[in-house]
Amino acid sequence: MSAVATRRAWAELLRLPALFTVPGDALAGAAATGLRPNHRTLLAIGSSLCLYEAGMALNDWADRAEDAVERPERPLPSGRIAPPAALTAATALTAAGLALASRAGRPSLAVAGALAGTVWAYDLALKHTPAGPAAMATARGLDLLLGATATAGPDHDPRSRATAAAPSAAALAAHTLAVTVVSRREAQGGSSTAPLAALATTAALTRLVGAGTTRRPSVGGDGDVDDGGFGWRRRGRSAPGESASRESTSRGSASRGSASTGSASRGSASGLAPESGPALRTATPERGPAPRTATPDTAHRALRGALALAYAGTAARPLFHAALNPSPPLTQRAVGGGIRAMIPLQAALAARTGAPVTALLTAALAPAARRFARKVSVT
Secondary structure, rough: OHHHHHHHHHHHHOHHHHHHHHHHHHHHHHHHHHHHOOOHHHHHHHHHHHHHHHHHHHHHHHHHHHHHHOOOOOOOOOOOHHHHHHHHHHHHHHHHHHHHHOOOOHHHHHHHHOOOOOHHHHHHOOOOOOOOHHHHHHHHHHHHHHHHHHHHHHHHOOHHHHHHHHHHHHHHHHHHHHHHHHHHOOEEEEEEEEHHHHHHHHHHHHHHOOOOOOOOOOOOOOOOEHHHHHOOOEOOOHHHHHHHHHHHHHHHHHHHHHHHHHHHHHHHHOOOOOOOHHHHHHOOOOOOOOOOOHHHHHHHHHHHHHHHHHHHHHHHHHHHHHHOOOOOOOOHHHHHHHHHHHHHHHHHHHHOOOHHHHHHHHHOHHHHHHHHHHHHHHO
């Protein structure tokens, strides 16, 4: 087999176009923490890419007998790649992914270890069981949390940052769950139930990421976590300096209030009437107009809405076709659309947590994913 044919076989085995859906996990995780992406975020992206490709190679190795019947054109049953080579690649990529995660700190390694364990358990044991879709959804959620914990690093509380990223991870996991359920029938087709359920999930997630206010998640010194607009909040103890600052400010305000009251009393006692009219209004400054934030907020809402619509359009149209005609080709197309829809969903999640630049960078991966998917299938 020529070198070009060999590269093509490995591209099919590893489903290279699907790689464009991976960096957005870590970027959305970083955005959900309220921190800017840093070098540890890049380590998380590298780890995610390795673990994702390890799962692809391991998946085909585990399904080689089934693929020989249902998809004989795949690299392993067609003989273009030997099964031991695929297993070796899966092992090496897993080791590389864990090594990269370890460079970002122990919390990141712990999350990456859980992610790797979930990937191997799914491919080797859980894929064809009722727990299979949940395992795949868990893996995708963990991938987002890996980006959150890696971005936080040793300078921030990883547990609090992971908690702040949990709503985004849950949204991404819900989409993954719906697509995985559809994919279980991609070789046989014949059921409209899964595509219809996935359509309902897409509609719910579109409403979630496209509506509401845009807020940066805030994490206090010891676990005060704001979800960034998802509708829940967990309060923890404030940092000692923050508590002292609030207490000092409160005491200072009270003291100034007492002093002002005392001055007014002394003025009355000395026979001087309290100031009134314009003089009084000058002494008590009027509250000025609120800061003008409508323009940035409107821009954020427009970006979030556009990304939500892009997500809905990418996922919903092929799902609708598969629901009308659940044949294997249309079902596979629906699965491919669901995989590509990860990118606008990740971007919308980043925009919702107040990171428009990260959202735009993530969304920029979509055209490349679509272009390469025409050459190599992502399913």
